Amino acid sequence: MLRALAQLPPRKRACVVLRYYLDLSEADTAAALGISVGTVKSQTARALQQLRPLLADSSAPSVRPLPGNEGGP
Numbered sequence: 001m002l003r004a005l006a007q008l009p010p011r012k013r014a015c016v017v018l019r020y021y022l023d024l025s026e027a028d029t030a031a032a033l034g035i036s037v038g039t040v041k042s043q044t045a046r047a048l049q050q051l052r053p054l055l056a057d058s059s060a061p062s063v064r065p066l067p068g069n070e071g072g073p
Helices: 002-006 011-020 026-033 037-056
Strands: none
Touching: 002 011, 002 026, 002 037, 011 026, 011 037
């Protein structure tokens, strides 16, 4: 997982870590990064799209959005 996260651009990585590891809300993540909530949503969705194939070959479970975050931009 850490190797896959390291392959993400910094903003996408930050969104994923703040949202899913630190369990911050979209609003709190946006405030922490100085970006809009919409940007948090789109960057997180794109990051998860990038992570899925990176993790597909590993034994780790697949990354899935939290309920309510399934949609993209």
